[in-house]
Amino acid sequence: MSRPRIVIVGAGFAGYRTARTLSRLSRGAAEIVLVSPNDYFLYVPLLPEVATGILEPRRISVSLTGTLPRVRLVLGTADEIDLAGRRIGLTDPEGNHRDLHYDRLVLAAGSVNKLLPVPGVTEHAHGFRGMPEALYLRDHITRQIELAGATEDPRERAERCTFVVVGAGYTGTEVAAHGKLFTDELARQNPALRDREPPRWLLLDVAPRVLPELAQHMSDTASRVLGRRGVEVSTGTSVEEAAKEGVHLTDGRFVPSRTLVWCVGVRPDPLVGDLGLPTEKGRLVVDPYLTVPGHPDVFACGDAAAVPDPNRPGQITPMTAQHADRQGVTVAHNVAAGFGQGAARPYKHRDLGFVVDLGGFQAAANPLGIPLSGPAAKAVTRGYHLLSMPGNRVRAGTDWLLDAVLPRQAVQLGLVRSDAVPLENTAPETPVLRRG
Known part of the structure; x- marks a missing residue:
């Protein structure tokens, strides 16, 4: 049979x-x-570290055929x-x-x-759900800093050095936290920007606080770290209209910017x-x-x-x-x-807590309900990710070690163009099905 x-x-x-x-x-x-x-499993929680030059793309791309030997992959x-x-x-x-x-x-x-009916968003924003988006954002951030250092126009320089992230949930908070450190380092490496104002990052959300879906302790820790780092957090605020030269906010402000990262949700x-x-x-x-x-x-x-x-x-x-x-x-x-191997069982779970990596030595975590912040939370966060990844642990750990002792490389790879990752077509690392 x-x-x-x-x-x-x-x-x-x-x-x-x-x-x-x-x-x-x-x-x-x-x-x-x-x-x-795709022929890989994508460990999505570490995408912000790929986008900001900490991890190489293959570190969080786990081979399906290499780790599922008794499973037939159909691309x-x-x-x-x-x-x-x-x-x-x-x-x-x-x-x-x-x-x-x-x-x-x-x-x-x-x-x-998750798309909202905001004029200009699909034309001028980019999502953050998969590897193409992370690679594009990494190139885009590097390019904006390099172009800002090359221009003599103060207005253009300010636009290119301003980065807007919409959505202060798990992903948006990590993107802003890691992104600020990344651009600050790139600016320090650029002679034309070294003695100027550091790059500006804005994090927007209509919610009353960052990380609204997580515990208050984690929200407070993230807000404190972002504030010390210079990230401008605007709660109760979102984008009213997006344009090539900047974004109009719901509080009446206009922010000149060439970068709009859409992390509103899924x-x-x-x-x-x-x-x-x-x-x-x-x-x-x-x-x-x-x-x-x-x-x-x-x-x-x-x-x-x-x-x-x-x-x-x-x-x-x-x-x-x-x-x-x-x-x-x-x-x-x-x-x-159903094939006689064991008995069926209903879904049950126990909340193990959450971790949020805020870059550098900072993180917020509540393992088993225990509130942690700073280096202790960072150690728990890194440990959790290493345990959760089904492969590439040594390679990821090596990248983390190298990032701690070496400067990041400010180069564009040019692997993903802007028109290859339009927001309206952005999808996860799984297929989209249609009936009929």
Whole structure:
């Protein structure tokens, strides 16, 4: 008899963990297929360190074939899904189409940038969800500092040395914190900028404080570090209109700038709305066992799934990497249970706390509810990331060590052009599915 085929769509935190756990549980009893447009798992929490020259891109890009030896990788984007026929249609990187049949389907398609109806944002802002955006921002920041040092126009110099980040959540706060240190160092290396005002960074959010989704202690620590570093934090404020020469803010100010980084948040991948199945807050409804109601052969996890939160009755789990990773483990056990390997179990979790890297020796953390800041929080943050990464730990640690003793290299690689990462098309490191 042929082995049953399990198809996992998406290689983010949820999809990768599902594949890795299933490869261990199935013991060869099932064929595991992972569908992804890329051949790597991206460790998204460290993207700000790639964008600011601390880590090289491959340090946070973990090979799928190298770390999932019993999983078959299919490079491509799923553009058709037939639930009744248990089939998905794929388009590979070279534009070829094929069908892939499944016995069990795991949807772990993740999320995409949240766009707001702000004039000029899609034309002049860039998101921060994947490796292309991080590489582009790294080149863009370096280029702005170099062009600022080359111009004799004070107004142009001020525009190029001003960087605006919208969204003071986890990602935006880290981008601003790391970015300020990066541009300050680049300016010190540039003779024309060394004795001038340091580069200006603004962090905006409509919320009343930075890191509004995290504990007050972490918010206070981040605000204190950003303030000492010179980052201008404007809460209760956002962008009213974006233009090539700057941004108009909702408080009436106009900020001349050539850089607008969009970190407002994420929304579930549009696939969940296109499948014609029940959704909650845009996420696919699942039961406590992460099964799609009415489709016992289909599971969903991660940002695209509305997973009931066992610790908050009546609510769904937040869209975090911690939940996505654990949900992947639960899905793997429940899929394996369907083939006689163990028993199915509902999703449960215990909050381990959060970490926010603020650059230099600064961080904010609350491991197991214990509030930490400064070097102690930094050690916990680095340790957490090393433990959470499924590979490249030695390489990442080496980069951190070199960054502590050597200056960063101020060079543009020119790998990603601006028109290659438009905000409206920015997607995570997982495919976007469409029905029909």
